[in-house]
Amino acid sequence: MPNIYKNKKPLVFFLVPAFLFMIVFLYYPFIKNIVNSFQNIRGLGTAAKGWNDPWYLNFTRMVEDENMRIALKNTLIMILVTIVGQVGIALFLAILVDNVKHGSKFFRIVFFFPIVISATALGLLFNLIFLYDKGMINQLLGALGSKGLIDWKNETHALITMMIPVTWQYVGFYFIILVTGLNNISDELYEAAAIDGATRMQRVRYITLPLLHNVICTCIVLAVTGALKVFDLPWVMFPKGIPFGRTWLTGTYMYYQVFNVSDVDYSSTIAILIVVLGVILSKVVNTVFKEKDY
Template structure:
């Protein structure tokens, strides 16, 4: 055994080069070799694309037309004056708000229940996360049928409490809550798992101390659990807002491309319609930039609120 080590000791001969590089230089070269594939792909598909998107948005660029006149800010002016755009923004904000509140509440309640010392904890956790794994394609087909006004099972269940059949996907006022219900069903599993991890990080002694002081279960939830979960709640709502604001598949599949009429057009449906149905690339690029700005503002506002609140 010692013999083997002795044999290895003479050191790495294979690095002998005709000229010598300092260790520092070698590390720099190695670093850039390691980074190269990432930087190449990132530059082409992200940096170039982002800059190009802003550039395209200044042109009246239509896919099927040979000329692309420069129009300055016209696309943005048109966008600003388009009622359909603002309606889509409104739908998206409404959908995002109820979906994020819904998934957060259901996820939190499920996490609290599942972290009680109940039997079958692991089983419930695995079961309740199933929908989150499904594709929007599959959940789209399922919920389009469940919500059907004619033969839908949701209406069947409601009929037992005396509710007359409702045309969920045909009523402009009901389609967004209906899509939101489907989305809450689909996506509460992620907040649930994040909340479970958050709850497990709260020291058990705090609850014991509260109990000795005579606190009820609800009181310890409000005065111990919720304040200590604040960072988790903020993570869940921030990721939820970013994710759900980009909703596309649910209106595309469940309510037939954003129907009835344009009642469930979201900003991404609007982008899709402009760029890939009307083939208006320049206008579409302006839409994409606008969406990016809105989302950056929302995220920034959330981060500011977070940092303020955490300071106490």
């Protein structure tokens, strides 16, 4: 029986198609994107009109672009929100559900449910919730005695209004990952700690969190890279970065440059920045939260 695993040749038939798929749909588009960033392309699907003069024109433009600075700032805020909001809340809920003896499957389904809903549908739903007139939140505030209505989409509240549904949508995703990690922790460790007199909080602190360290690290990396790419829900709620262009994210601003301005070469430059930031921040996270062997 073990001799089956000594013949490695059949593995080629499985690896080559996957490798070709990645070349065609991942590596080639990325390399093409780099080339496009140095060319003058003014329409999606149109040929380049030549090389930019100077060739680094789009990169200097990106440094000077105020909207790009707003998008980067908002994206960095989004990263912090996703780490604390999505991963943090998911960890809290996972620990709670892990200690529930009856009905844990029900809570897993409920917390995971937002992931299966279309982001477009969620965007429309939260637009109704945050409406200035007849919106659910303002109606509740009115019922509680508040006299003034809050414009949740003005320049002051727009960023918070956008980040609340994004955080809510992906909590369930990290919740499932963390619950799976909790299931791999032996109950004997908790029983031994309980016999030694450890409280529930001490068991969480000295057993659960250390043994979940690598899983939490993975969740944080996914949260950081996901925040750089988030697009659909914010775009539905705040198309074209309204109000006053203060809600731009790197993903929405890149999309705007392609389909609204038809500035393909500049959007390619933004895409390169997103990839570079994703690689750098992932490396930083992996350095700060080093995986441990137990």
